[in-house]
Amino acid sequence: MPESRQSDLTPQSNNFPITDRIYSLIEMRRNRDPVDILQMFEAFPEPVRQSLLKGMQHLQFTDGCTGGCPWCSFDVKRKITSGFDFESFTQFATKYAKYLPERVALYWASDPFDISGNRQDGTSYDYDDVVSALIPHLRREQKIYTSTTVPKGTEAIVVKLLQHLQDVSKRDITLYNDTSLHTVRFSITDSNKETVYSIKRQLYTLGLDAKYIEGQFRVAKEVNEETIKKLGKFIRHPERQVISRDSMTVACYDGVLTTPDGLYSIYMDMATKNNPYGYGLKKLDPTDRVQEIPTYRDALNYLSESVAEKILNGSEDVVMPAVEIDRKDTHSGESLETVVLPSLRRDALTFFYALTALGLLPESVSPQAQNSLRYMKTELEKRYAIATSQFSSEIDEEAKFVIKPLWKALSEKLNAFLSSFDS
Numbered sequence: 001m002p003e004s005r006q007s008d009l010t011p012q013s014n015n016f017p018i019t020d021r022i023y024s025l026i027e028m029r030r031n032r033d034p035v036d037i038l039q040m041f042e043a044f045p046e047p048v049r050q051s052l053l054k055g056m057q058h059l060q061f062t063d064g065c066t067g068g069c070p071w072c073s074f075d076v077k078r079k080i081t082s083g084f085d086f087e088s089f090t091q092f093a094t095k096y097a098k099y100l101p102e103r104v105a106l107y108w109a110s111d112p113f114d115i116s117g118n119r120q121d122g123t124s125y126d127y128d129d130v131v132s133a134l135i136p137h138l139r140r141e142q143k144i145y146t147s148t149t150v151p152k153g154t155e156a157i158v159v160k161l162l163q164h165l166q167d168v169s170k171r172d173i174t175l176y177n178d179t180s181l182h183t184v185r186f187s188i189t190d191s192n193k194e195t196v197y198s199i200k201r202q203l204y205t206l207g208l209d210a211k212y213i214e215g216q217f218r219v220a221k222e223v224n225e226e227t228i229k230k231l232g233k234f235i236r237h238p239e240r241q242v243i244s245r246d247s248m249t250v251a252c253y254d255g256v257l258t259t260p261d262g263l264y265s266i267y268m269d270m271a272t273k274n275n276p277y278g279y280g281l282k283k284l285d286p287t288d289r290v291q292e293i294p295t296y297r298d299a300l301n302y303l304s305e306s307v308a309e310k311i312l313n314g315s316e317d318v319v320m321p322a323v324e325i326d327r328k329d330t331h332s333g334e335s336l337e338t339v340v341l342p343s344l345r346r347d348a349l350t351f352f353y354a355l356t357a358l359g360l361l362p363e364s365v366s367p368q369a370q371n372s373l374r375y376m377k378t379e380l381e382k383r384y385a386i387a388t389s390q391f392s393s394e395i396d397e398e399a400k401f402v403i404k405p406l407w408k409a410l411s412e413k414l415n416a417f418l419s420s421f422d423s
């Protein structure tokens, strides 16, 4: 390894080994092509910018991914070839970060710790530096969400980020008590297990608070890799269960996705063989007369646990809506119309979320929860009626197939619940 780079890599080399292969990975991450995010975003006329920002939950800072998760269902290359440049990102953050949604992530089909590059003055930066550039411009309730598999050679940056986030949250004790602030989630498999736990040990050695470590150190998956290969999101696996998590989307929101390649509208639906990722994606073009921007929805509001909790609280917001597209005039920003996008795959995902939520309810619930369930049933019946009316024009055969057993399981469960209250 060249000596000039030794000092740059000291925190990494002191605590985690740097082999020649890891050194090449670090070099590859740093030497990718820089893309100006400010220029890319400001190519869209000012009147539509606010609408784009409102749903921009994921800003994919770099392309490719060196993470190598065995369950990965993104079609990613293992090489990092481009990414936003640091200076344009800091300008973007200064001007626009406060308009982004409450949950902000700096990756998509990529690992945030692959973020690395050289500043214009020649010094290098990493994911922690990018997070530092973003935090001062966020509103108090905005959170940075990080999910990582800890790509090789980034262990010291993970430690640095967690130390930094503890310092940030300690400045405000009310935030410090909120363990959902700036969440870091780790995806663990046999191949990175030792690395992730050595990071955790190091955080204890460095004297970080146990409460903070245990609160922030979220583990996404800790399963045997053979199990992942068998049951993971492998769309063509012979043992795939079509109405289970095996068909769930990898997307977690409807809104706008920003990547080094451009801005996209994105929405969640169910993964089928025709659409193995489980989301719809369409590139936005600033020269188009109209921009079609999906209404922002965060999947967190519709996942089983949150819906079950909302039912128990008597909420009516218990059914994930169909995809809604706001058609805006690019130059005036005026909303021309809002249209509902027909999608059987989206309906299937809605039914799946509702079904898993019902599985978490206790046998007997309060009258307010019963009202919520009645509302859920009415809404889902309407959705099923619309879905079946689209069967003749739907070309995705699996979408039609999957919706039937989902609806059957869901209506049986709902009816059983409601008849036990009414009898």
Ligand code: SF4
Pocket: 065, 066, 067, 068, 069, 071, 072, 073, 074, 076, 108, 109, 110, 111, 148, 149
């Ligand atoms: S970090 Fe994401 S994109 Fe990278 S390998 Fe894992 S699942 Fe795939």
